[in-house]
Amino acid sequence: MNARPLTVVAYQRERHEPAYLQFIAKVLGPEECEHRRKVLASMHERMPGRDRFPLRHVILDGERVAGSLGYMPADFWIGGARVPVRFTHDLLVDPDYRGQGLAKLVVDNARALGDFFPGGMWMTDPCYKIHLACGFDDVAALTTHTLALDVGSFVAHKKLPRAKALVARAGLTFTRYRTLARANRTRARAGSTVKAVDRFDPALDETWAKLGATYAVTLARDAAYLNWRYTSHPHLKYRFAIASTNGGPAGFIVWRPSGAGEKRAVVADFLVAKGDVATFERLLAHVIVHASMAGCHSLSVLTTQSWAARTLRSFGFYPRAVRNTWVIAGWQDRIPKEWLAEHDPWHVVLGDSDGDIWSHAT
């Protein structure tokens, strides 16, 4: 047990990076450390909002890093106003120091900053409990919808008993056939109104702001954020499509096929006006067809919007039973309490928080 007091310190890259990387290499191994080093560099050198100090707190034992919690700055549209927020992410304590209250110390310290924390999400169970113990509040759990594209591999992955596997295989084969037929029809009708793009053009920022403001609360997406987050990710190759209606931009979708060692393709982000089912369908059909052509075993989408969930189900996606926890803090004076129990005001997607950001599917 440590006799020295451990201190929570705002992370200064020049000063703390060597000890922090040593900590990561010790806890997660040298290979993972090398991947993380690149993602961290992208945060410190290119992430919009990187000037919002600190981007991380570390718990120091002398010169040694014993634990850490990161923050991702972002902006949210809340009732049409652009508000700076942070996501907590990347909570990690050195196994030598676990069970001494360090995680609680650093999460407590974050909450005390008083900012609006609209996440974390994608938490492990202990991490979720720690956030609640430190005064974060629970929001209605999130549901991911999944479509099986390679039925054989999908069913094998589920490890079902033989009889159940046969039934699942027959049902999913039929669903896949119907889904692909519908997606191809929708795509043919959409023609050139859905276009793949290489990166986001700042000229469209105003459109994305208008679409974002159709939701009571959602991440503010602009080219600076989207290009940092998805176009320039050090490891992951995302793909983008923009849909237009009557010649004007009406929405976008960000997705990535499963990489080597992965099974599942994911839709990391999408934005259309609230309730614009027709544009969402065109974008979704584009992704389904391309994910199928890329040989992905399944495709997952997360939405908090009931109209979007209905569209997903009508395309053969099914809601995953697993509970994705979601906690927020500092919401008082920013959003009404009722929004903690409702999904409808929120437009939340898989790419929010640090969902996907540490992956390196190669």
Ligand SMILES: CC(C)(COP(=O)(O)OP(=O)(O)OC[C@H]1O[C@@H](n2cnc3c(N)ncnc32)[C@H](O)[C@@H]1OP(=O)(O)O)[C@@H](O)C(=O)NCCC(=O)NCCS
């Ligand atoms: C999760 C983690 C950060 C906890 O760190 P820690 O310093 O040991 O946590 P604390 O000592 O502050 O414990 C806080 C509470 O969480 C509980 N807890 C900690 N680890 C737990 C575990 N693995 N399972 C269940 N509960 C756990 C503790 O019992 C304690 O609850 P209590 O106050 O009611 O007793 C640490 O185990 C870790 O780094 N894990 C690997 C990375 C990880 O999973 N990070 C979360 C990513 S989302």
